[in-house]
Amino acid sequence: MASNIRVRFAPSPTGKLHIGGARTALFNWAYARRHGGAFLLRIEDTDPERSTKEYELAILDGLRWLGIHWDEGPDVGGPHAPYHQSQRIARHREMAARLLSEGRAYHCFCSRERLEELNKQQEARKEKSAYDGRCRPLAPAEAAARVEAGEPNTLRFAVPQGTTRFHDLIRGEMSFDNREVEDWVMVRSDGSPTYNFVVVCDDIDMRISHVFRGEEHLVNTPKQVLLYRSFSAPTPEFGHLPLMLGTDRKKLSKRTGDTALQDYREKGFPREAVVNFLCLQGWALNGTQEIFSVEELVAHFDIKDVTKGGAIFDMEKFLWMSGEYIRRDSVEHVAEMCAPFVEAAGLASESELQTRRAWYHALVAGSKERIRTYSELPGQIAYLFASDEKLVYEETAERNARKHAGRVETLRAFLEWLRPRIADGVDVAALREGVKLFQTERGLKTPELLQPLRCALSGMAGGPDTLEVLAWLGPQRSLRRLELALERLS
């Protein structure tokens, strides 16, 4: 059954994909999927000063990483191409001319100086700053003559009297007095059309049925609704998503943390966790289930269930969720995802990890529940790659070891006991049995042996099973580290 539902995500390639933009894209996409509609991508590259191809590519890349697929867009094309706003300029001009000829827009010859002056005066009188409509009464013929004569001008939309109402699927009935909407500029003096104008032109031409975007656009909506009516085009349904807030309770900005999706990708957050967490900012599956898949999202998502209030981005919960995904994932996959971080940390090259695949996987299996992002793995396993001589003892690890007065004697005895038992390799299970006997024979409590041993082998206060660590290190290096510890812990 074909659906008439068509939604879009229309980023401006003037920066990296913002985390809030990513959520907007996700919600649009999920809505389309849920209701059998189409999701399209349009690049709003009409600001040549700030738009770059690099950002555009990065945004597409980010969306793909999230698993978002678009039915129509700049790279895949579609029936309403082109999907770069800058390439639709001829159509924009045509539509602007239409409004002008119908008397719904007019030429304005006010200079920037006058507008600035006007603004200053309004501010001084504590009035709202808005264009005063001076050029609106100009006769069309006179205006046309002045344009013909080369006088600089902009094209302004002639806002009618009355009240503009529209329905918002998240917030209900919205109402704005048109006196609050100024005669805004549709086309700049250089001939380029402005955002509020082109966004409507394109949405009409692309048959967009639902517009879901950030709440900061709410106040633009009356301007746009008026435009739809001027074009006698059906007004789409709107849905203004709550803002994502920083810890300062203000619109998420770089001041309070990373705002680019890419930053979280580079920090090693699993993409499923990113998707899951982003959805939880302003939407809930049912109020009790926090972890859910995109399939569940698509099966249950409805714009009506989106929250109205802004959501503070809680990094602690995000990290928890990230760790949750890593714990639930397979060792193989986590190992693969962590590999680039292990390499970047200078611990081992990709080929070295390939060569020692089973060994590397064992490390990951032992560390999986101790990391929250892929980037945390190197810190957990660095001691295995350190030189025996330069192994760093963490303060707590050394303190724990030194708590035991007989540590050096214990380690010396253990070293001699151990040497023959691992000459042919380490058998953890057999060793574990042996260690129990070693302890009882000497009347040692477990920590008395294992805390100094752990410090000697890894220099870490925590971590996986000490005998596992011994196995990973191998006989030679384990013995070497024990010998060194005899000195270092005395």
Place this chain on the structure above:
RNA sequence: GGCGCCAUCGUCUAGCCAGGCCUAGGACACCAGGUUUUCAUCCUGGCGACUGGGGUUCAAAUCCCCAUGGCGUCACCA
């Protein structure tokens, strides 16, 4: 300042539209126990909220009004 939006634990939220099932549920964080050689995981328990005031009603977190607070926005950016 004008206009607009919003308002449940510290945070994300369920409940609100269709008022009683709410002595307000879940999650993160925090605290206390348990498991573990340690850390982490895991398990158990605890702490903790309906912004205030009016109204409607037999009954309000839920509906209405006001106040307060927070945020957004006021460009020839998008």
